Amino acid sequence: MSLDKPYMDVPGTTIFDADKSREGYHLNQFCMSLMKAENRARFKANERAYLDEWPMSEEQKQAVLNRDLNRCIELGGNIYFLAKIGATDGKSFQQMAGSMTGMTEEAYREMMVKGGRPVEGNRYTEEKK
Amino acid sequence: MARITASVYTSHVPAIGAALDLGKSQEAYWEPVFKGYEFAKQWEKEQKPDVVFLVFNDHATAFSLEMIPTFAIGTAAEYAPADEGWGPRPVPKVIGHPKLAAHIAQSVIQDDFDLTIVNKMDVDHGLTVPLSLVFGQVDAWPCPIIPFAVNVVQYPVPSGRRCFMLGKAIRKAIETFDEPLNVQIWGTGGMSHQLQGPRAGLINREWDNAFLDRLINDPDALSRLPHIDYVREAGSEGIELVMWLIARGAMNDTDGGKKPTVRHRFYHVPASNTAVGHLILENN
Numbered sequence: 001m002s003l004d005k006p007y008m009d010v011p012g013t014t015i016f017d018a019d020k021s022r023e024g025y026h027l028n029q030f031c032m033s034l035m036k037a038e039n040r041a042r043f044k045a046n047e048r049a050y051l052d053e054w055p056m057s058e059e060q061k062q063a064v065l066n067r068d069l070n071r072c073i074e075l076g077g078n079i080y081f082l083a084k085i086g087a088t089d090g091k092s093f094q095q096m097a098g099s100m101t102g103m104t105e106e107a108y109r110e111m112m113v114k115g116g117r118p119v120e121g122n123r124y125t126e127e128k129k
Numbered sequence: 130m131a132r133i134t135a136s137v138y139t140s141h142v143p144a145i146g147a148a149l150d151l152g153k154s155q156e157a158y159w160e161p162v163f164k165g166y167e168f169a170k171q172w173e174k175e176q177k178p179d180v181v182f183l184v185f186n187d188h189a190t191a192f193s194l195e196m197i198p199t200f201a202i203g204t205a206a207e208y209a210p211a212d213e214g215w216g217p218r219p220v221p222k223v224i225g226h227p228k229l230a231a232h233i234a235q236s237v238i239q240d241d242f243d244l245t246i247v248n249k250m251d252v253d254h255g256l257t258v259p260l261s262l263v264f265g266q267v268d269a270w271p272c273p274i275i276p277f278a279v280n281v282v283q284y285p286v287p288s289g290r291r292c293f294m295l296g297k298a299i300r301k302a303i304e305t306f307d308e309p310l311n312v313q314i315w316g317t318g319g320m321s322h323q324l325q326g327p328r329a330g331l332i333n334r335e336w337d338n339a340f341l342d343r344l345i346n347d348p349d350a351l352s353r354l355p356h357i358d359y360v361r362e363a364g365s366e367g368i369e370l371v372m373w374l375i376a377r378g379a380m381n382d383t384d385g386g387k388k389p390t391v392r393h394r395f396y397h398v399p400a401s402n403t404a405v406g407h408l409i410l411e412n413n
Contacts, residue, residue, distance in 0.1 A: 006357040007284075012328030013365050017284040025194055032193040035214055070326060079325040079366075080189040080282055087214030093143060094401045097329040108330060112399040113158075116321075116332025123361050 011128045012101075016078040024076020027064070030054045031081035040088045069100050131229070131303050131310035135176065136376040136389070137169065138344070138408040139262055141185060141317045143254040144401035146218055149261055165395035165407055169263045172392065172409065173271070179310040180226050181274050182233075182299065183256055184375045185317045186281045188213070190253035197283055198245035200295065202237075203276035204230040211251035220257050226273035229306055233275070236302035242295050252276055259317045262407075281318065281369050286356070289371045293352035296378020303379075316376030318369025320396075321362070322403035331364040332404050338396060340370060341408060345391055348377040366403075380412055387413040 007015040014020065021028075030051065033039045043050040051061045063071035064085065072082055079096075086096040098108030111117060121127050148159045190211045192198065208223040238244055256276055264271055280286055287295075296314075303312050320340065323331040340363075343351040352374050359368045382388045389410035397405045 006355075007360050010328070010361055010365075012326040013323065013360070014326055015284050015360065015365060016282065021194060021283050028189070028194050032189060035190075035212065073325055078189070078282065081194075084189070084214050092401075093324065097324045097402050100325060101327050101329050111330055112332075112402060115334065115398050116402075116404070117323075117328065117330040119331060119333045119336070119362060122328055122331060 009125045011122055011125045014073045020076050021078070022076070024060075024078065026054050026056045027060045027072065027075060027077050028081040030056060030064075031077070031084040034084040034088050043088065067099075069096060073100075131306040131308055131312050133300055133303055133312050133314055133379055133381075133412060134178070135313050135392075135409065135411045136380055137263060137313060137315045138373050138376060138406065139259050139315070139317055140319055140400070140403060140405045140407070141255045141258040142400040142403045142405065143213070143258065145405075146254050146258040146261060149266065150219055161397055162400050162405055165397055165405070166262045168393045169407070169409060170265045173263060176313070177311065178272050178313040180229055180272055180312045182277060182303070182312060182314045183259065183274050183317070184277045184279060184315060184372045185255035185259070186369060186372065187278050188253055188255055189282065191250045192278070192280075197280055198247075198278070199280045199287055200242065201245040201247045201250075201278040202230055202234050203247050203250055203278070204234060205248045205250065208250055208252045208276060210257050211253045213253050218254065218257050220261060221267065221269045223252055223256065223260075223270060223276065224273045226275050229303070229310065229312075230275045232306050233299060233302040236305060237295070237298045240298040240301065242298055247278070250276065250278075255317060259315060263315075277375070279372050279375070281371065284356070286368055286371060288356065289352045289354050289374050292371045292374040293348065293378040293383070296375040297383055299375070300379040300381075300384070314376045314379045316373035318372050319363070319367055320370060320404040320406040321364050321367045323364030324366050324402055326365075328364070330402060332398050333362050333364070333367075334396075334398060334404065336362045337404050337406055341394065341396070341406060344373060344377055344408070345410070348374065348383065352378070377410075380410060389413060
């Protein structure tokens with residue numbers, strides 16, 4: 001019997017559930033390793049070599065190298081873990097969140113100051129079509 | 130006997146901590162946020178709680194994917210502010226209350242809530258930002274804190290109903306503790322926000338304010354709201370609001386007592402990516 005996942009039709013949103021967590025385990029644990037200063041230094045010195053120490057898929061490694069957070073999430077990454085990459089790069093949470101929306105940093109910040117992204121038209125994927 | 134005198138609810142946005150720590154609280158962007166907490170700071174000086182039971186969530190700091198406890202109670206003597214990647218926040222260490230925490234663990238587990246017991250844990254912005262907002266920038270927190278971490282990072286997170294019922298069990302536990310302690314329970318996180326994907330930046334002012342209304346007036350019905358409603362209406366990270374239902378469930382009126390008094394209510398958009406909500410309810 002399939003599990004109840006009523007959140008699959010929310011546009012632009014990936015829910016980090018037990019299945020996603022399984023897919024993204026090593027990707028997220030790699031991110032977690034960046035909590036230590038010495039690991040951040042080693043990662044910055046040679047990103048590819050550092051990533052190769054982790055049993056991640058090639059797609060996951062490429063997504064990290066490209067700083068493609070949407071792709072990272074698709075491949076099982078969770079935003080609170082991916083935020084450690086942003087911290088390593090000196091990015092704020094707002095810069096990271098904005099980078100996933102296709103908006104410029106200024107436009108995203110401006111949208112937030114004006115009250116954020118409206119929920120109208122953003123509840124169901126079919127509304128977006 | 131110990132008793133819960135009040136519940137406090139607040140968002141715990143990390144950027145708020147950064148703004149405070151970097152001395153930006155007077156800037157035009159941040160001033161309205163901090164103004165909303167002036168009342169709480171004064172009120173706490175009068176209330177003088179003996180212990181705060183603080184419901185929060187860890188953000189991939191103390192708990193990686195190695196272990197994901199749904200409900201974890203801190204029974205340690207103290208907790209260090211965590212290094213979340215840019216150094217620990219310059220805030221006082223958190224002093225625990227092992228005796229009361231152990232008592233609550235014993236009572237709540239016997240009441241069928243299977244808590245994880247944590248004796249070593251660094252605490253991240255989820256816990257320290259509410260302390261800074263409500264107690265201000267101080268040399269030492271004014272009272273011991275019992276950290277209570279809820280998994281709201283990996284789905285399925287606990288249901289609102291489960292959280293509400295847990296709050297009731299926590300109240301029962303506190304009221305059977307044999308010391309005359311003035312205990313506050315805080316629920317933190319939220320309000321509407323989404324930090325991931327093309328829908329990032331979602332804010333729902335109308336829904337948030339309806340949530341506050343229902344939290345005050347009809348928490349029992351609110352606790353039956355399914356997760357998907359939080360996700361769709363308040364963003365994927367808006368789900369943190371289930372933690373507010375633990376604090377609300379611990380108030381007297383959920384068990385035949387009088388309705389609480391609303392001492393303060395505040396709402397502001399934005400703080401970084403997030404809608405800030407704050408509420409103080411006093412037991413009668």
